[in-house]
Amino acid sequence: MIVTPLDSAILDSKEQYVFYHKMLDFALKELISSVKKHELCTQQELIFFNQYCDLLSYSIEAMRVKYMYDQEDNMKVDLTKSGLPNYLEFRYLFNDLSLKGNYLNKLKDVSELQEEFLTQLLHKKQPIKKDKLFEAASIVYYTSVEQKFIFNRFVQGKIIDAPEGSAASYMTSWSFYDVSNNRPYVCFMYFDYEGKSIESYKQEIYEVLKSTADRDMDLDIMAYGIDRKLPDIQPKHIKRIDLGPFHNVFAKDGDEVTHVILENIANKNIPLESYAVALSIDEVISGSQFTEGGYFSKQTLQKWKTVQHKKYVFAPHRIIQLLYSKTPEIMGTLEKPPFEVSSLQ
Template identity: 55%
Template sequence: MSINQIVTPLDSAVLETKEQYKVYFKIVTHAFEELVKSIADKRLCSEIEANFVKQYCELITYSLEAFRIKYLYDDEEKMRIDLTESGFPNYLEFRYLYNDLELRQQHIGKLPKVEELKQEFLDTLLKNKRPIPERRLQQAASIIYYSSVERQYIFKRFVQGKIVELGNNAEAPYLISWAFYDVTHNRPFICFMYFDLYKEKLEAYRQRIYQVLEQTADRNMDLDMMAYAIDKRLPKLLPKKIRKIDLGPLHNVFAKDELIVTHTVLEAIIKKTLDLSAFAVSLRMDETVSTGDFAEGNFFSKQYLQVWAPTKVSTYLLAPHRVIQVFYDNIPEALHELTQEPIEISALKLQNGA
């Protein structure tokens, strides 16, 4: 494990109350739903890429719901939110979640039987007219958590997508996608690579491709470095275009980074200009394409590698209408640096008591 993959609890803050949990999960889930919708509606990606983005984001929102169930009534453990430019749960939370589910049966065996708990709840509410004790609510939430959450739907540090064949792209007839949760930035990233094969059948090379991607492209790095690493390790693969999507940071009341967008949101919330539910999402897309190739090595071990064009960077900011107004009033110069005008998305309305 490299030093960049080491994370500690000191890198995060905690959510202390149930009210904080409710608000946080509603903001993050709503933000992801709006992000996926906008990527498709605004055609920030191709249709097939947008479909893959939707699938990866569904894994993230599923994981968030698992976090919500896990921590809602747990008075002993608190969920950690990343302190750096993220706004998302610390990577440790995903790892703990995955480890929990590996020990599912052991945890369930220590909890009361479902029917016994149901009967006790009915007696307490209907016969005794008393509220359910917190301890019992915590046990009920744990039963739901361990019995309903499926490990295969949790967003892992590296998520491998399948290779698909493109019928209308002769130069790059294959597309592969993958996603990862970068442990340095504590944010999810999604990548796409369009490629061809040189004197090799896909089935014979498929597992090798998956193996190399997980070894060389499982963390955030400059796209030209990622492209070269993949190209170097896969001599029979001819990559033609690689795209990396950075989903975040998420700017909201729980974020603690030094970004100007986050500070503008926080200041407006403090001044009551914006509601507690105000948020914005940054989105960045890096793309590079092959412009040719060059030979590396000697006559007996020659390998042709791709020549990559300078990385094209596109930056976007998504936020509700009122938040965008605050940005134009306070940080117009930051908005001018975006690839296009801020993208308006639906606001989140929090009811009393969240």
Template identity: 75%
Template sequence: MSINHIVTPLDSAILNSKDQYVFYHKKVDFALKELIVGVQQNGLCTPQEVIFFKQYCDLLLYSIEAMRVKYMYDEEDNMKIDVTDSGFPNYLEFRYLFNDLSLRDNYLNKLKDVSVLQDEFLDQLLRKKQPVRRDKLFQAASIVYYTSVEQQYIFNRFVQGKIIKAPEGSEADYMTSWSFYDVSLNRPFVCFMYFDYDGKDPFTNKEEIYEALKAVADRKMNMDTMAYGIDRRLKNVYPKHIKRLDIGAFHNVFAKDDNDLTHTILEAIGKKEIPLEAYALSFKIHEVFTGGEFKEGGYFSKQTLQNWSTPIKEGYVFAPHRIIQLLYNKNPEIMNKLAKPPFQVADLIIEK
């Protein structure tokens, strides 16, 4: 593990109340669903890419919901939100969830039977006329968590998609996708690769392709560096187009990063010019395309590799109308450099 993978508690803010868990989960859930719709409506991805993008976002939302259930009444531990340049849960939270669910059976054997706990709840509420104690609520939440959350659906540091035939009109014969959670940035990324294959088909060789992607394309790096690493590692694979979606930062009341857009929103929330629910979501697309081939290696080990175009980098912002106005007033130099004017999404309204 490289130095870029080191994560410390100082990178995080802690959610320490039931209300904060509910509030945060509603914000992330709402913002990501608005992002999926916005990406589709504004043609930032092809129809097939949108399908894969939604699937990865669903895994992310499933994991955050699992965190909410796990930590809801836990007095000893609290969920941590990245405060550096993300606004999403700290990567360690996903790792804790995955590891914790590996011990599901051990924990279930120690928990009370559901019927016994139900009787205790009824006795407390109906006979004693008192609220259920927090430790009992934690026991109930733990039962829900360990009996309903599936480890296979937890968003991991690297999530591999399948190889499929590329949609008609694509620049290559095949495509695949993958997603990763960059542990230094604490942000999710989604990648697509369109490629040709020298051989019968790539499906018989898919495990080698998957392992190569996990080894050389599992973190944020320069797109031409990523493309060269994939190309060099897989001799029968000829990448033609690689596209990476960078989700975040999520600018909201829980973020405390140095991003100017986050500071603008936090300042306006502090002055009560906008509500606590206010948010904006940055979104970046980086792409590279092939531009010819070259040979590398010795006489007996020559390999044909791709020349890559200069990476195309485009930045976007999704935000409700009032926030778009605010950001234009306070940060016009940033907003005017976006690939397109900000995309308007719906306001989040939470009943107080």
């Protein structure tokens, strides 16, 4: 039995740590599969969504290897608003890998460490010491993990021609990990361009997105900021996916879904590994245009329609039953009935 200190943001035992990573990895894969199955994104959006989720999964697996046998540091998890690793963990991981050349020079040769393991197991008939396991894990971590695949605070996708039937000629995507609520977001923008060549304007678009659309905010405010700072493009449709919260035994937020899960785990009505994942999709579309400024500084801006907010929940069958029983009012606010995903065995 794993006892979770709900007043702590640190998983202070390796049993908790292994269990958390297994549950998070499983839930994330189930979420990706279900988003595709229920067509919550277009085909092109789904390709980008999978790529960003792959970066997230890769980073979480890298954390698992890094901390597995570390006796000094413990990974911090946001227990209040996301249930995912704290944003600082991604930053530490990225910065740490920039120095991996220095660390590799200090580690033993693989063959030497293998010889020590064999001597300990076969000749001395004793288990491998934790510091040696950590040394082996460090070799795996520093030789196999690539910094460029770590989910950073802001990840920019390429500008491509929009799929046929889209609201505009071009589309781009980006993702960010919000510092305030420790959750990842994936965004898509469809836009028209008035200049001769989009290639010469791409870098400016990327820079504006990084400075203007890199955190959680009202979507219409984000759309207006992008539109105002990029006078040569006309944004027509912006879509943002919020991944989380991840409701599980490690969470301690005041969310009713989390409370239902924790209460029923405590009463042993459901197993310890029970979970649910929330996902929200916000969209805003341009309805018309208006001109702002004086004679010498006119700029055409978009008049945005009301932001559409859609909330979804993904959970195993037993959890869905509980949510309908305990929180029917929340179920009534969802865009669609909860999507069933597999239970973690």
